[in-house]
Structure formats: C-alpha cells, structure tokens
Amino acid sequence: MYTIFHPEQDALVRDLLAKHTDFERGAWTAERLHDHQRAELRATLSFVVGNAPFYRSHLRQLTSADIDAFELSDLSRLPFTTKDDLRDNLLDLLSRPVTDGWVFYETTGTTGRATPCPRDNTDSGTNNMALTVNYRDVLRAHPGRHLIAVMGPTELHSTGDTFGDVFRNLGHPVAKMWPHSPVVGFRRALELLGDLHVTGLVCTPAMAMSLAKQARDLGLSARDDFDLNFIMVVGELATPALLANIESLWSATAYNCMYASQESSILAAVRADGRLRTIPLSVVYEVIDPDSGNLAEPRADGSMLGELVITHLYRGCKPLIRYRTGDLVRLTPPAGAADYPSHTLQPLGRVRDTVLVDREPISAFDLEQTVLTHVRRCVGYQIVIDGEDGTDRLTVRLECLDPDAVDEPALRAEVRRRFGVEPVVSLEDIGGIAGTGALVSWKASRVHDRRVPDDVERRAALAIAGRRDAR
Structure with a gap:
C-alpha cells in the first residue's frame, strides 16, 4: 500500500527489480556493469560532497570537473572513511537530514560511541531488493509457505524491519520475537516455535545454539519437537563447521544469510548454494592490505584476501566512500558463465580479531x-x-x-x-x-x-x- 501514496518509490523498486532480474540471469555484460558503476559512483560523489559536511571537508580536493571525469580506477586515490570518522562526526556524515528518512537506527554502542544509521526509502528499497531477489533463490530449495521467526533486537536496530519486509515481499509471514526481551523470554519463544509450527528461523548463530540448550533444559528436543526447515543466521562469523553444528542441533538447513552491518547495510546475500554473493549494482568493493592500506594483489585463482573497503553507489541518508569495514574477507570471482555473476564473499572475521x-x-x-x-x-x-x-x-x-x-x-x-x-x-x-x-x-x-x-x-x-x- 505504501507505494500508492509514494509513486516515486514504486518507480524506484520496479527499476531495481528489473535490473537485479537481468543481472541474475546473466544479461549484464562486463561493460554494462562498468558503465553502471562509473555513472553511479560519479553521482554519489557529487551527492556526498554537496550534502554531507564531513565529506565536503574530507573530499575537498575533488572539483566538479574531477567528479565528472572520475573513473573507477581513480577510487584508490581517495582517502578512506574509518570507524573513527563515523564516531567523531556522527550526524555530519549524513547526506540527508534524519527527517528525510523513514526510520532511525544506530549501532549498539557497547564498546564505543553509538553512531546514527537512518534509512530513507532509497536505502531500504536498494538493500531489501537485493535480499529479496537472492532469498527467492534460497526458498526455491524449500518450497511451500513458511512462517518465519525473526529473533533480533528491535530497538534502534534494523533486523526485524528488514527481514519482515523481505519475507513479506516473498509471500511469507514473520513472527518477530526477541528471546532476551523481558516481554518474550526463551520459554515463550520456544512455545511459539512449536505451537505455530514455525518452519524458518532468522537469528544469530549463538541464538540458534542457545535455543537448543534452552529446549533441552525444558525437556524438549530441538531435532524432534520442532518443525524448522531452514535457519538463516546473521550478525556473527559463521564458518562451515559452525553451520554444520547448527544443522546437527536442529536437523534443519543452516545458511549464513548475509554479510552486513548497521553502518554499511547489505554487502552480500546468500544464494541457494549457501555462498554469499556481492551486490555490485549498489556497492563497489575493494580489498586492501590492512597494514599498508594498499590494494591487495589478486592470487592465482583471481581471489583477493584482505580487509574489505566499500563504496555505496546509491544516494540514501548516509552513503559511505571507501569505508574500511575492519573485516577480513576473501573475494572470489564467479567460477564460470553458469555461476551467479558476482564475486563470492567469505567473511574471515575482524582484522583485530x-x-x-x-x-x-x-x-x-x-x-x-x-x-x-x-x-x-x-x-x-x-x-x-x-x-x-x-x-x-x-x-x-x-x-x-x-x-x-x-x-x-x-x-x-x-x-x-x-x-x-x-x-x-x-x-x-x-x-x-x-x-x-x-x-x-x-x-x-x-x-x-x-x-x-x-x-x-x-x-x-x-x-x-x-x-x-x-x-
């Protein structure tokens, strides 16, 4: 119903869906992708320099003529944006005022200053479309209509809103429940999983394990007393061994469903084969040596190993330019023409971990x-x-x-x-x-x-x- 009142949003998401669908079926040539990224990068640079006080100063060397002639290969000459920049500048990182958005989130602030992460319609449309298209592929492996439990914090956090929107797009209802909330608790969450015959679960890896432990303490079997078909874990490192362990607890297929953060939004989404794929229609990816800051050299197989740096190609509330995520990753090119046509991203943990x-x-x-x-x-x-x-x-x-x-x-x-x-x-x-x-x-x-x-x-x-x- 929302787009009835906002036809510009309807036009945006229809255009995004058409582009992602074409990309998914391999209709984008390398030249088309390059031209798309270059045009969107120029538009984003102009947008942040013109609207974000931080970037007006941070990128002050860029003139309008520089931006008009900017190439993707020029990106490495720009300075990084760091987590300290985000903490020190807060609202000055925004390219749109908070009142231009539809929702306000922020980082948890448990080990440092919380930073603002508002979203507008462009942010949500761009990121949720990428998830919707890729999760559509995942759910083909799990036919039927699912009730999906989304277990994540809701206060100032995007988890519930994002997954609620994405699964609604795909025709599946969700039940948002946070077991650490005093309103819900683990006992009630487990009761709902059983009574409602929930077949899909979104949560952190630790939550999937904690739920199994709590079920045991209540005299239940995670494998035998619930109907979970798949578990999509998010929010923490999830190695193949950890996913296999979660599957052994629940007898359900476990996916590491996305690579994202409150600050950077969605940077990779899982496909049916269980691998995370990058989203080059909305993000430019660089891999650097975390010590020198220089671009990493490709290995013999074309993969790159190092710290991930990202640049947004869409103009939402808070586009980031050359943002150092602080995360180690392995980026691997598509295996062949039949593969999904973007790089595979394997998170390896934070640099400082x-x-x-x-x-x-x-x-x-x-x-x-x-x-x-x-x-x-x-x-x-x-x-x-x-x-x-x-x-x-x-x-x-x-x-x-x-x-x-x-x-x-x-x-x-x-x-x-x-x-x-x-x-x-x-x-x-x-x-x-x-x-x-x-x-x-x-x-x-x-x-x-x-x-x-x-x-x-x-x-x-x-x-x-x-x-x-x-x-």
Whole structure:
C-alpha cells in the first residue's frame, strides 16, 4: 500500500527489480556493469560532497570537473572513511537530514560511541531488493509457505524491519520475537516455535545454539519437537563447521544469510548454494592490505584476501566512500558463465580479531573452523589462550548436548596440525558470554586471551552476560 501514496518509490523498486532480474540471469555484460558503476559512483560523489559536511571537508580536493571525469580506477586515490570518522562526526556524515528518512537506527554502542544509521526509502528499497531477489533463490530449495521467526533486537536496530519486509515481499509471514526481551523470554519463544509450527528461523548463530540448550533444559528436543526447515543466521562469523553444528542441533538447513552491518547495510546475500554473493549494482568493493592500506594483489585463482573497503553507489541518508569495514574477507570471482555473476564473499572475521598462536597470526575463521570441525551438537564454545615463557597453551571449552558429540582425538590432532600447539579439551558449561558476540564481537564471546591484561571488549561481553543471567 505504501507505494500508492509514494509513486516515486514504486518507480524506484520496479527499476531495481528489473535490473537485479537481468543481472541474475546473466544479461549484464562486463561493460554494462562498468558503465553502471562509473555513472553511479560519479553521482554519489557529487551527492556526498554537496550534502554531507564531513565529506565536503574530507573530499575537498575533488572539483566538479574531477567528479565528472572520475573513473573507477581513480577510487584508490581517495582517502578512506574509518570507524573513527563515523564516531567523531556522527550526524555530519549524513547526506540527508534524519527527517528525510523513514526510520532511525544506530549501532549498539557497547564498546564505543553509538553512531546514527537512518534509512530513507532509497536505502531500504536498494538493500531489501537485493535480499529479496537472492532469498527467492534460497526458498526455491524449500518450497511451500513458511512462517518465519525473526529473533533480533528491535530497538534502534534494523533486523526485524528488514527481514519482515523481505519475507513479506516473498509471500511469507514473520513472527518477530526477541528471546532476551523481558516481554518474550526463551520459554515463550520456544512455545511459539512449536505451537505455530514455525518452519524458518532468522537469528544469530549463538541464538540458534542457545535455543537448543534452552529446549533441552525444558525437556524438549530441538531435532524432534520442532518443525524448522531452514535457519538463516546473521550478525556473527559463521564458518562451515559452525553451520554444520547448527544443522546437527536442529536437523534443519543452516545458511549464513548475509554479510552486513548497521553502518554499511547489505554487502552480500546468500544464494541457494549457501555462498554469499556481492551486490555490485549498489556497492563497489575493494580489498586492501590492512597494514599498508594498499590494494591487495589478486592470487592465482583471481581471489583477493584482505580487509574489505566499500563504496555505496546509491544516494540514501548516509552513503559511505571507501569505508574500511575492519573485516577480513576473501573475494572470489564467479567460477564460470553458469555461476551467479558476482564475486563470492567469505567473511574471515575482524582484522583485530586475529590472534597470535605460537607466533603465527590466526584469523577468527581459522580458529572457529578448526575447533568445530570435529564437534557436533555444541551449544557453546570458547577458546582460552595462555602464554608462559614464550609458549602458548590453548584450551578448547565445549558445551554439547551429547557427551559423545566430540571426536576429541581428531580435534586435538586438527589443532596440533593447524596451530602447532597441544590443546586441552574441556567439556563444561560455558555460561552466557558465548551469546554476546553480535552485541560486542566474535572474539569477546569466543576467545579468552589471558595474555591480554585488560580486554575491554571481554569486560563488556561479561557485563552483558551478567545482566542476562540476572533475569
């Protein structure tokens, strides 16, 4: 009904749908995509310089003539936008006033200053269209009409609105419920999952595991007493091993459904094959060396490994130019003409989540994948790292529903092979900290590095876990 009152929005989403549909079926040539990105980049540069106080200063070297002649290859000459820029400049990053938007969100602010993330119709239309088209492909593998539970915070956060809109586009109702809310709670959330015969679930990986644990505590079986067909996890790192573990808990297909943030919006969406695909119609992607800031060199297979930098190609409330996401990724070109025609994006964790083990840098992805490869039916895990006299010790703490769910000899051998240390494997109650990753960081919830004397993020995670446990 909304577009009846706003015909300009109707025109926008119809144009977006036509472009995405053409792109999906391979009708966009490389030349067409290049021309599209160049034209939209020029328009976005002109827009932010003309409207955002921050970018008026940050890109002051750009003249109108420079923008009119700007090429994609010129992008690397522009300065980065950093998270500190966002925290220090707040509303000065906006290219439209908040009153021009339809909703106001902001980042959680658990470990730093919360930053504003308003959305207007262009923001929501552009990003939700990308999700709708790609999730349409996913749901072809799960035919029928689904009732989908969306479990995420709603206050000042986009999760409920985004998934509600996208699944409504696809013809599926949603039930928005947040188990950590005092209005809902885990018991009621599980009752609704069962009573309503919910077949789809959107939540964080930690939530999927916590729900299975709570079901067990209530005398229920996540595998046998619910009707979940698929689980779409979001908000945290999700390795193939973690997805396989969630599938073992629920007997449902688990997807890492998007790569996104409140600040940057949707940067990749999952397809039916389980891989995240970039959205080049609305974003330009760069991969840089996180230390030097130089563009990463492609590997032999054409993939690039490094920190992701993004530039928005649409003119919403807060377009970002060369924004350093702080995340390590692997970008891989399409495998062939039959593949979906955009790069595959594999998130590897935040740059600062990399830890040294036996003097070797290990990404969050490698830590989680290694630890969980030989684990099933796990509802919480944490890696504890100690160091003494230059020697690192690693303890893998696991909480599993079944005592025989861990192949301990294989796990120990895998850790030795990958990290060069002999691990201790401990089966125990992890506690609430394992569920705080989406609000703080993967590392704060999953790694306790005792070699760090004062870990601010860990303290924040413990505080959140303590408040939840007190309820």
